[in-house]
Amino acid sequence: MIVPVILSGGSGTRLWPLSRKNRPKQFLALVGNTTLFQQTVERTQKLGDARSPIVVCSEDHRFTVAEQLQELGLGGSSILLEPAARNTAPAIALAAMQARQNDPEAILLVLPADHLIGDETSFVDAVKRATPLAAQDWLVTFGIRPEAPETGFGYIKRADAVSDSGFKVAKFVEKPNAEAAAQYVQSGDFDWNSGMFLFKASRYLEELEKHSPAIYTATARVFATAQPDLDFVRFDKASMIEVPDDSIDYAVMEKTDRAAVVPVSCRWSDIGSWSALWEAADKDADGNAMQGDVIALDTHNTLVRTYERHMVATIGLDDVVIVATPDATLVAARDKVQDVKKIVDQLSSAGRSEHQAHRQVYRPWGSYDSIDMGERFQVKRIVVKPGSVLSLQMHHHRAEHWIVVSGTAEVTCGEKVFLLTENQSTYIPLGVTHRLRNVGKVPLELIEVQSGSYLGEDDIVRFEDVYGRA
Template identity: 70%
Template sequence: MLIPLILSGGSGTRLWPISRRNLPKQFLSLAGKETLFQQTIQRARGLPDVAAPIVVASDDQRFLAAEQLQELGVEGASILLEPTARNTAPAIAVGAMQAIQKDPDALILVLPADHLIGDSASFAAAVARARPLAEQGWLVTFGIRPDRAETGFGYIRRGEALEGDTFRVSQFVEKPKQEIADQYLASGEYDWNSGMFLFRASRYLEELNQFAPAMRQAVETAFGKANKDLDFIRLDHEAFAAAPGDSIDYAVMEKTTRAAVVPVTCGWSDIGSWDALWLAAEKDANGNHLEGDVIALDTRGSLVRSHDRHLVATIGLDDVVVVTTPDATLVARRDASQDVKKVVEQLKAAGRTEHDLHRVVHRPWGSYDSLESGDRFQVKRIVVKPGAALSLQMHHHRAEHWIVVKGVAEVTCDDNVFLLSENQSTYLPLGSKHRLRNPGKLPVELIEVQSGSYLGEDDIVRFDDVYGRAG
């Protein structure tokens, strides 16, 4: 059984301000209509003899993963929730343990959810070449044939030839300096390290037990104590947090004697920066990639992206990145876009929220858009999906007014349950138990006006919740 193991954690800070903790790059549509996560799922589904995927996700992003799987009509997927980030080696280990429960001899195809692959046919052919090696007990990685001297990627040096354009790994190399990268490209002996792998689940755990036994033990304990929560499998927090955090390269691949590499040219990009997205994107005659409402005059080699109802105009600019969102704008030289993470670090240090949340925040029941805020008030636009409901909740520090602008909402306020139609409103006093539900077949939209001494999202006491968030 070939089981895709999709690693969907990560914050994607280098693609700020579009990518943020609550909506990172893997769940965004950056290159096509589907998100990078969905493209990864579809690419795996197109392989022969493939089973339902196993997804490893963070707790914060569990509903994003579940909803995007549902949009694709994927059935039978397992979603494992990491209580804390511990890097790729532990994440792959829990996925391997889940795969063995499905099939003791399962092969797992490890795929990061945030990569872009333009040539799915070449990727599928590479998987087909790798599969016999994995069945023979090799731990196979996929090396991307380099087309430039890139300093932002790790490299793999090919060793002796095995079979069918596959090779033993001679050496893993960290991100090199420019002159070293030039030498790697000229030699023809090196491939980029893609972070994609194929091996038997049991073989990976054997190697992990040999080279990182403490990690293997902690992950096994976390998996053994996992509990089912709706459609999710929650790993034990204490045990998983005790696992040493390390990448699969450091923990296993650089130490094993059975590492093999399959070189492939498939239009791959890790979309690790705005410059990487510009390289992978379609461009106009001036070398620009423009999205949204953009006017670019005397502008070349640039990526300019505006958000809805916001015009961006550039004049006389070359090789820049301009990205706007409702609450933040990034302007940078394209070759400096790797440093966006420094902006995120400053936002964190200042206690600001722009690295964490978008103005529009997605929830399992729908979304809310923070339209305006000031001293003791906040205004939100709330959209509730058909059949969905918010938790039964109360607030210690604020009261709320709800005005329905589209659809019909069912409102619970203490012991009263009633319907509100368009242009009708209600008042929810401070301390009241209340809930909003959409009983219809179309989305409900309403304006919420909050007033009180504290308006933070952590002032919510949940008594009941269909999404398992109560308590």
């Protein structure tokens, strides 16, 4: 009966340079081998009778969401594409309308896609304990038992018990100062506001209509424009832009008299900074959290992440964060990592791309990585997923050499269609229509050498595209 709703709209610049606008943190394997998004989805599948999730995400991330769900065997989930970001109240409302359509009694488990939960058993248990409350028309929020007087989170104050494990909410409080936070923790009556909820879709919509009717009405107008497109559901952008931007906390939870909190201790983290990731990560005896090829001498309480074929050596560091990626490296004092936002802002105002795109770029058909670049050439490593096909396309300013290094390609070049396999190459002259398809069962990897006077990604004319980009 529980329908998981995964809120995946975050743009996650606080974990730059690993997290960037085109592939924010929920889609990265920050802890373990699967992504935060996948871990969140998998968590919902541990509930007894969970349905496949409704995901709400930005249009830009639709192929990433679809692929990451497919990897979990959850193709066929509903993926609601927000044509504009309007915060959590409208996002959850769209999901609630979608769920109510299928099942008027549906209970939603609303989870941000980018949270980490160390103790999933406790979390699942809390959801089970919260379910009767949701069935009794409470809007349940999960309150995290505070481990420290954090000033980076909002707090929820408990009032009277409404069940064995739930309490009426006395009040929501904003991020406190250190003194207030210490007092909250000491009192024992406060929990961290996690942004995770359990309630009936219908009940949420009723409360939204009652307390924030403008959001309700505008969102209902958006939902009326829903256009299913395979797993995706698209909405009208102009209508979406009309929706007031607001969080579920402001729009509903702080106003309703049906808010309940179910406290839980489950080693939760919103991974809101590199420092938070360091806190949540497994650490060695020196307090270091290392990932990749790292040699550390006399280094303590430090987080290091690097990438393939790149080692990082550290000497004499304490409380530092080092994140190396192919095109950008961050080195920051651990207690200053919140200023990474300033770096991202600087990059943005300088018209650069490093805050937005990784060197490796994901596409619905696979990915490419710009491995070298010169004045009149660029070299890319291209990976095409089995069965996938790029658009039928043409470039005005560049010719391309393709060398297959793994797998088998079906190449269309002008009128000709032919197969190319490992260690074979071909040439696509400037101006000639071409297409690349992986007809095999294993990933197709090829090296593309582009040659020409202009090598921008926008020199592309698409004639046909299975992903609707033509």
